[in-house]
Amino acid sequence: MLPSRRRGVLIKYLVTSATYIYIRRIVFYRLIRFLIVLFIGLTTAFIITRTTPIDPTTNLINRLTASFGANVLPPETLEEFRKNVMALLGVDKPLYEQYMGFLFSVFTFKFGPSFTYFPTLASELVARYLPYTVLLLGAATLISWVVGVFLGTILSMFENRFISKLFVNVLLALYPVPLAILSLSLFLIFAALMPLYNITPGGGLVGGVSFSVDLMLNTLSRIWLPALTIIIVSGASWILGTKGLADAIKSESFVTFAFVRGLRPGYIIKRYIYRNVLVPQLTALALSLGSIFSGTLIVEQAFSYPGLGSLLALAVASNDHTVILAIVSLSILGVSIAAFLLDVLYPLIDPRIRYGGE
Amino acid sequence: MNVIRRHYFINNNINNIASGSIVIIVMVALITPYFTPYKDPEGWNYVPRDRPPSLQYLFGTNTLGQDVFWITIYSLRNSIQIGVIAALIGLSISLFVGVLAGLQKGLFSEVFTAIIDTFNLIPVFPILILVAVMWKQYLNVALVAIIIGSLGWGWAARIIRSMILSLKNRIFIQTAHFSGYKLHSMIFYQFMPYMLGWIVMAFLALFNMAIGLEAALGLIGLTSLEKASIGSTIFWSLSYQAFLRGIWWWFVFPTIFIVVLMVAIYTIANNVRRSLVGGGTI
Numbered sequence: 001m002l003p004s005r006r007r008g009v010l011i012k013y014l015v016t017s018a019t020y021i022y023i024r025r026i027v028f029y030r031l032i033r034f035l036i037v038l039f040i041g042l043t044t045a046f047i048i049t050r051t052t053p054i055d056p057t058t059n060l061i062n063r064l065t066a067s068f069g070a071n072v073l074p075p076e077t078l079e080e081f082r083k084n085v086m087a088l089l090g091v092d093k094p095l096y097e098q099y100m101g102f103l104f105s106v107f108t109f110k111f112g113p114s115f116t117y118f119p120t121l122a123s124e125l126v127a128r129y130l131p132y133t134v135l136l137l138g139a140a141t142l143i144s145w146v147v148g149v150f151l152g153t154i155l156s157m158f159e160n161r162f163i164s165k166l167f168v169n170v171l172l173a174l175y176p177v178p179l180a181i182l183s184l185s186l187f188l189i190f191a192a193l194m195p196l197y198n199i200t201p202g203g204g205l206v207g208g209v210s211f212s213v214d215l216m217l218n219t220l221s222r223i224w225l226p227a228l229t230i231i232i233v234s235g236a237s238w239i240l241g242t243k244g245l246a247d248a249i250k251s252e253s254f255v256t257f258a259f260v261r262g263l264r265p266g267y268i269i270k271r272y273i274y275r276n277v278l279v280p281q282l283t284a285l286a287l288s289l290g291s292i293f294s295g296t297l298i299v300e301q302a303f304s305y306p307g308l309g310s311l312l313a314l315a316v317a318s319n320d321h322t323v324i325l326a327i328v329s330l331s332i333l334g335v336s337i338a339a340f341l342l343d344v345l346y347p348l349i350d351p352r353i354r355y356g357g358e
Numbered sequence: 359m360n361v362i363r364r365h366y367f368i369n370n371n372i373n374n375i376a377s378g379s380i381v382i383i384v385m386v387a388l389i390t391p392y393f394t395p396y397k398d399p400e401g402w403n404y405v406p407r408d409r410p411p412s413l414q415y416l417f418g419t420n421t422l423g424q425d426v427f428w429i430t431i432y433s434l435r436n437s438i439q440i441g442v443i444a445a446l447i448g449l450s451i452s453l454f455v456g457v458l459a460g461l462q463k464g465l466f467s468e469v470f471t472a473i474i475d476t477f478n479l480i481p482v483f484p485i486l487i488l489v490a491v492m493w494k495q496y497l498n499v500a501l502v503a504i505i506i507g508s509l510g511w512g513w514a515a516r517i518i519r520s521m522i523l524s525l526k527n528r529i530f531i532q533t534a535h536f537s538g539y540k541l542h543s544m545i546f547y548q549f550m551p552y553m554l555g556w557i558v559m560a561f562l563a564l565f566n567m568a569i570g571l572e573a574a575l576g577l578i579g580l581t582s583l584e585k586a587s588i589g590s591t592i593f594w595s596l597s598y599q600a601f602l603r604g605i606w607w608w609f610v611f612p613t614i615f616i617v618v619l620m621v622a623i624y625t626i627a628n629n630v631r632r633s634l635v636g637g638g639t640i
Contacts (some may be wrong), residue, residue: 033475040476045488054494177623178570180577180592181613184601190610192601287478294483298574312484314576316491324491330483339479 027344034340041332049325050095056321057091060115081190081213088113089322106333111326116318122326125311133307136223137296140230141285147231148238149281153274155239156246157265170241175236179295183302185228190225195226199304226303234292241284242277249276279350286342364482369480373629376622381621387434389446397426400586411607411619418607421598424586430612435554437569437616438586440503444568445561447507452514452560457545459515460522474519475510485509498582506568514560521556555634562627566620588616604606 033342035255049056061082071080086092089112090101105111111122174182191197198221249255250273258268300309308327313324371429396404403423406539411418417426459470490497515632525548534548569588575581576589583590595601595609 030496032551034474037476037479040472041480044476048488048492052496052534053496054492158380172628173621174497176566176620177617178566178573180570180573180622181588181617184577184592184596184609185613188601188606192604192606194612226385237518290479291483293481297481297483298577301577310485316487316578319494321491324484324488328488331484332480336479 008247010259026346027258028043030340030343034336034343036335041336042103042106043099043328045325045328045332049321056115056319057089059087059289059319059321060089061085063115064118066267102329109330112322114315114323115320116323122320122322123236125306126250126326126330127306129311132305133296133300133309134309135219136226136230136300136305137293139223140227140236140296141289141292143227143240144231144235145281145285145341148235149242149274151235152239152242153246153269154251157269158272159223159243159247160254168240171236171239174232175240179229179233179298180302182233183226183299186225186229187221197303198222222303222305226299226305229299229303230292230295233295234288237288238281242281245277245280246273247257249273279346282342282346286346288340289339289342293331293335372625376625379618379622380626383434383615383622384438387438390431390437394428396425396428399425400432400584405592408603408605412620417611418605420595420605420608421600422594426607426611429586430615433588433591433612434584434615434619436499436585436587437572437589437621439499440506440572441565441568443500443503444507444510444571445564446566446574447504448511448514448564449561451508452511452518453557455511456515456518457522457549460526461541461545462521471519474512474515477509478516482509482512483571483574485574487578487580490575494580497580499585499587502572502581503568506571507564507573510564510567510571514564517556517560518553521551521553525552555630558632559627559634562623562630566623566627569616569620586612588612 063080064085065078083092089099093101109123109127111126114120114122114125117125155168158164159168187197191199198218255268255272258272294308297309297312299305301313302306304310308331312324312327314320315327360602363452378400398404401424405415405423405425406417407421407423409415409417409419411426415425415427417430420426420429455470461467462470484510486505487556489509490502493505531544531548534544539548572581572587572589573591573592576587577596579593581587581589581593583593591602591609591612594606598605600606600608635636
């Protein structure tokens with residue numbers, strides 16, 4: 001135990017230290033916002049599944065009984081069967097217990113059985129497809145953000161050159177094209193007209209987890225076109241957004257002063273503009289994670305890349321409600337966790353928040 | 359009209375081309391369906407299958423036995439309908455939620471802000487699919503538009519909220535408040551003149567987003583499949599493997615026109631935004 005005077009100094013140091021302010025002002029507030037977002041999102045998903053014109057349970061029971069001829073079974077057995085299935089899906093309990101069970105299943109990553117692959121759990125299916133989505137999403141988002149912010153700053157610096165005007169106009173024409181149409185057009189060009197993209201079903205992706213050169217090459221041959229599509233669309237949005245921000249920063253007086261001082265343009269870009277662009281673009285990244293994830297699902301389905309998007313389409317085609325709900329709630333959970341982490345990392349880049357006064 | 363043109367449109371060639379193509383495409387999509395030679399252009403097996411583009415069938419025919427020229431026009435019409443309905447619904451919801459979150463104080467504002475945050479952060483597309491799956495048997499053009507419109511308004515509400523928050527502290531608003539303006543007349547006569555240009559832009563952006571989401575839903579097969587639209591064109595051409603069988607005209611002609619429309623609308627929206635004070639965020 002320290003003497004009381006020095007303890008006081010220590011406590012005073014801790015209370016005023018940057019880390020403490022960071023935790024109290026940033027992490028705490030963001031954590032509360034994260035929990036609220038998660039709560040509202042999951043509740044919305046639950047309410048949607050419970051206010052439907054159709055009954056998923058009856059669907060499942062009908063399908064199961066049809067497979068072994070319901071008309072030959074005695075009614076008592078059928079009734080018993082119905083009760084068992086309802087208990088398995090947990091729909092015989094009161095609504096608040098179902099809701100609690102739903103939240104519990106999201107946080108423990110344990111969902112009920114899939115309707116299509118009946119005894120297999122929905123969470124197992126999701127876990128099988130998840131790595132491929134994470135790979136595609138992570139690689140494409142990282143590349144498009146880094147390249148987009150960098151190129152946007154450069155383009156804003158040299159905006160009077162013919163080549164940058166041309167590039168910006170091409171992006172302006174490309175950006176509003178819907179992701180589904182763009183990916184199908186690229187598929188038409190690179191897979192149907194030119195045999196450049198590997199379209200073998202699955203491509204040997206799902207299955208073995210063992211790492212080998214063969215598997216990596218195979219993965220690469222399946223992933224490059226979906227990744228390119230996401231990079232084009234979201235890269236265009238990062239470049240255009242960054243260019244707008246950089247144009248605004250360029251007209252500020254401190255940049256003019258830097259030019260008047262005779263600093264090299266490269267130095268001005270790096271120290272004056274790029275740093276000021278990074279901060280708002282990181283916030284934008286955290287905000288747009290949800291739409292990037294949605295876009296990944298669309299692109300995966302368009303290229304039949306074996307990820308969550310293809311699983312979702314498969315589940316929709318066979319009315320597999322457990323799998324759909326599992327994907328929806330896990331994507332809400334995953335995206336809000338990622339956004340929270342990005343939000344918390346934010347002060348590492350912006351010293352104004354790290355050392356900001358009260 | 360002249361004032362509006364001077365204020366909202368930067369008069370240049372690109373703008374003229376963009377607005378011209380919007381007018382032409384929308385007029386063609388709305389008027390020509392009355393002149394179709396077929397009893398039901400969206401019906402199956404009216405013409406021979408899989409014919410390439412020729413003089414008789416300008417854009418060719420598809421595997422369902424439909425004339426792609428008329429499918430293109432009907433898809434444009436239905437997609438424009440979906441876009442307009444969804445954008446109107448999305449705009450009303452975002453205005454309602456955004457204005458309430460910005461103007462009110464205390465718990466009320468906190469709740470609405472939390473809802474706006476949620477709809478910004480979480481991925482909307484899986485939720486859209488969840489809703490569409492639940493209403494699968496009842497999906498038609500209007501219902502698809504309503505579902506899309508009632509989910510994709512997060513970003514618009516967020517910007518409206520921040521606009522209201524920054525306008526609220528201006529002196530003219532406080533003057534209006536102290537001269538006894540009621541809430542609704544305050545919104546219409548004090549806030550709206552500042553927000554009108556932005557609302558036009560948000561409408562156009564929501565329109566584009568709705569058409570894109572409908573196309574994406576079509577990829578999964580969750581749109582009104584009996585009616586021609588971009589989504590159902592994508593669904594049917596994919597399920598009959600039109601790409602690998604070389605029937606490119608089935609997919610290419612309907613999408614080219616919708617893409618031209620969307621790029622034109624985006625250009626106009628961009629120029630509206632540029633002409634607003636401070637890039638539309640006040």
